[in-house]
Amino acid sequence: MSPMVDHLDAHLHATPMADRPTGPLQGLRIIDVTHALAGPFAGMFLADMGADVIKVEAPSGDMTRYGGPWVLGDEDRSYSGGYAIRNRNKRSLMLDLTKDEDRQTFLELVDTADGLIENMRAGVMDSLGVGWEALHERNPKLVYACIRGFGDPRTAPSPYASWPAYDLIAQAMGGVIAATGEEDNVVKVGPSIGDTVPGLNCALGMLAALWRARETGEGQFVDIAMVDVMMTIAETSQMMYTYMGRTQKPMGTAVDGISPYNIYPTADGHCVIATPTNAHWKLLCDLIDRPDLITDERTATNRDRVRNRPVVDGALIDWAGSHTTAEVVAKLGNVVPVAPVYEPKDWVTDEHVQAREMLVRVDHEHHRPTVFLNCPIKFSDTPAGIYQGVPKLGQHNEEIKAELAARKPQS
Numbered sequence: 001m002s003p004m005v006d007h008l009d010a011h012l013h014a015t016p017m018a019d020r021p022t023g024p025l026q027g028l029r030i031i032d033v034t035h036a037l038a039g040p041f042a043g044m045f046l047a048d049m050g051a052d053v054i055k056v057e058a059p060s061g062d063m064t065r066y067g068g069p070w071v072l073g074d075e076d077r078s079y080s081g082g083y084a085i086r087n088r089n090k091r092s093l094m095l096d097l098t099k100d101e102d103r104q105t106f107l108e109l110v111d112t113a114d115g116l117i118e119n120m121r122a123g124v125m126d127s128l129g130v131g132w133e134a135l136h137e138r139n140p141k142l143v144y145a146c147i148r149g150f151g152d153p154r155t156a157p158s159p160y161a162s163w164p165a166y167d168l169i170a171q172a173m174g175g176v177i178a179a180t181g182e183e184d185n186v187v188k189v190g191p192s193i194g195d196t197v198p199g200l201n202c203a204l205g206m207l208a209a210l211w212r213a214r215e216t217g218e219g220q221f222v223d224i225a226m227v228d229v230m231m232t233i234a235e236t237s238q239m240m241y242t243y244m245g246r247t248q249k250p251m252g253t254a255v256d257g258i259s260p261y262n263i264y265p266t267a268d269g270h271c272v273i274a275t276p277t278n279a280h281w282k283l284l285c286d287l288i289d290r291p292d293l294i295t296d297e298r299t300a301t302n303r304d305r306v307r308n309r310p311v312v313d314g315a316l317i318d319w320a321g322s323h324t325t326a327e328v329v330a331k332l333g334n335v336v337p338v339a340p341v342y343e344p345k346d347w348v349t350d351e352h353v354q355a356r357e358m359l360v361r362v363d364h365e366h367h368r369p370t371v372f373l374n375c376p377i378k379f380s381d382t383p384a385g386i387y388q389g390v391p392k393l394g395q396h397n398e399e400i401k402a403e404l405a406a407r408k409p410q411s
Contacts, residue, residue, distance in 0.1 A: 005348045011369040013348050014361040021089075023050025023375075023384035028210070030054070031109060031116040032090060035062045037167070037192060038147045038226065039119030040086035041199030046115075046206065047089035048375035049384040054113075054400060055090040056106065058097070061393045062087070076366035078392040085372050088362060088386050094394030097128045108404045110135050114213070115143040115206050122152055122161055132221050142219040143209040147202050151225030158225070165226055170194030174230020179237050179248040186250050198229040259305035260284075260312045263341060264320040270341040271328045273316060278302065284336045288319045360386045 005013060028051040032043035040055075040062070047053035055062075065083045079087070093109070095102040107130070110116070116135065118125055125131040132144045132154065149165020150158040163169075171177050171194045181187035205222040213219045231238070237248040240256075248256055253263035260281075261274040275281040278301065285293045293299045293315060298308040305312045320328050325340045332338040340346070347353045348371075360374045375384040 004345055007345065008368070010345075010348045010359070010371045011361040013354070014359040014371045015354075015357040015374070016361055017363065017389075018383075018385050018387040021050055021052075021387050022382065023048060024379055024382040026050035026052075026382075028052065028115070029113045030206070031056060031113045033116065033118040033120070033125070034147075035119065036064060037082075037086065037195035038199045038202070039117055040064075040083075041196050042117050042145070042147065042202035042206070043090065044086050044088065045200065045203040045375065045377075048386065049377065050382065053090045054109065054396075055087055055092045055391065056109075057092060057094050057393055059094060059393075061094075065393065071364075071367040071370065074367040078366065079390050081370070084362075084370070084390040088372060088390055089388055090391060091396035091400060092391035092394055093397055093400050097130060103129060105401065105404065106130060107135075107138060108407075109400070110139050110142060112404070112407065113139065113142060115145065115210060115219075117145045117147070117202060117206065119147040121164075122148055136219060136221075140219060141213050141217055143206055143213055143222060144219065145202050145206045145209070145222035145224065147198050147224045147226065149226050151228065152221075152223045154221055155223040167192040167194030167226075170198070170226035170230045173227045175234030175237050175247075176230050179234060179250055181250045182252050183250055193233065194226055194230055197233060198224050198226045201229050254309065254313075257306060258302060259309050260316055262313060262316075264313070264316050266320050266325040266328055267323055269325040271320060271325050272337075272339050272341065273320070273328075273332065274337040276337065280336050281305070284332070287331055287336065288315070290315055290319070357385075362386060362389050364389055 025046060028046070030043060030046050030051045030053045032040070032053050032055045034040050034043060043053045043055070057065075062083055064086075065079050066077065067080050067082060069081045070077055071081070095106055097103050097106060110130075126133075135142055135144060146152050148161070149169060150160040150163060153161050168188055171188045174194070176193070177186050177188050180189055202222070202224045205224060209220050209222050234248075241247045255261040258274070258276060261276070263270055263272050273284070275284055281299075281302070282294050285291055293312075297304065298311050299305050323331070329338055329340055342350070347359060353359060356378075358374050358376065359371050361369050362372050363369050372386060374386060377384055
């Protein structure tokens with residue numbers, strides 16, 4: 001547990017950006033025709049791992065580019081915080097695909113690409129003449145991935161294919177909300193996992209299809225439905241339903257079937273304490289000076305503890321509430337599963353976060369440095385990470401067009 005740092009000074013404690021492209025995907029080129037969260041998040045991971053990700057934006061820009069929040073004093077406002085964190089390490093090419101000249105530039109770019117990601121409504125890319133079939137005919141090795149709420153009719157037609165979908169919709173229909181919250185008051189998961197986890201699945205599917213394309217020379221269509229992905233996240237509910245005839249029920253901060261496994265208030269915050277085995281329970285009882293609970297018939301086994309949660313939780317609430325979070329962690333750490341409940345401000349000076357270089361200082365031309373989360377995937381030989389900041393709209397137009405022109409035969 002470390003002292004708090006003001007967010008304006010957080011960059012002073014963050015790892016500097018790398019000075020060059022990093023990661024094992026160097027040499028791959030991915031076209032990113034995405035907006036909002038799910039699609040850009042997929043492209044972000046590929047860019048962090050070294051791919052040359054070219055963000056193709058309409059003249060109006062990604063819908064999140066100008067939506068805020070903004071750094072205080074940023075009068076340029078070329079990109080918001082929401083846009084920035086998901087589109088670092090990318091190059092921006094501004095094209096109006098309704099215009100023949102820009103569409104031709106796009107098709108020339110496709111000739112150079114290994115993959116493409118889009119998360120438009122089904123049919124939008126087709127209406128512009130740049131859908132899967134047209135691009136596959138032009139570049140047979142291209143892997144074309146899409147993220148939609150209910151998938152694409154090409155692979156498995158859904159009656160809901162035309163419905164708009166967002167994080168909340170995916171969490172609801174995917175079974176996540178039904179297992180979250182209190183018994184009479186279900187809630188969504190706080191972070192937008194209905195977008196980010198489908199984005200991760202898209203990146204994984206892209207890499208799998210790229211592997212096959214490398215071996216066969218044939219690209220394919222990769223279809224990610226946000227609802228499908230949330231169903232896989234709710235796999236415990238499905239397991240319990242098919243084996244026991246009931247689903248995982250919402251239990252607030254507790255976990256169905258294990259006790260204690262919960263969040264407890266401390267004198268100055270909150271912590272989590274878990275005992276997945278009886279051995280952990282015995283260790284915990286000794287550490288909190290309650291050896292009587294080891295043999296108490298209400299708490300002797302996990303089955304007993306699940307049936308008598310109020311007894312278990314009451315003992316831990318009393319003990320943790322008389323200690324600070326730091327004291328609880330120091331007492332139980334490395335013996336019983338325990339952790340402080342963190343917010344982003346707590347990450348700034350945490351020793352694990354610093355050792356893993358999970359916070360990176362990103363420099364900007366027109367406002368103060370900000371701090372982004374680094375790529376969580378660590379490689380021994382080709383480290384992934386952030387090596388360049390956020391592109392202004394169309395910032396790399398001339399650069400990319402010059403690269404395409406250089407490929408054309410000289411007349």
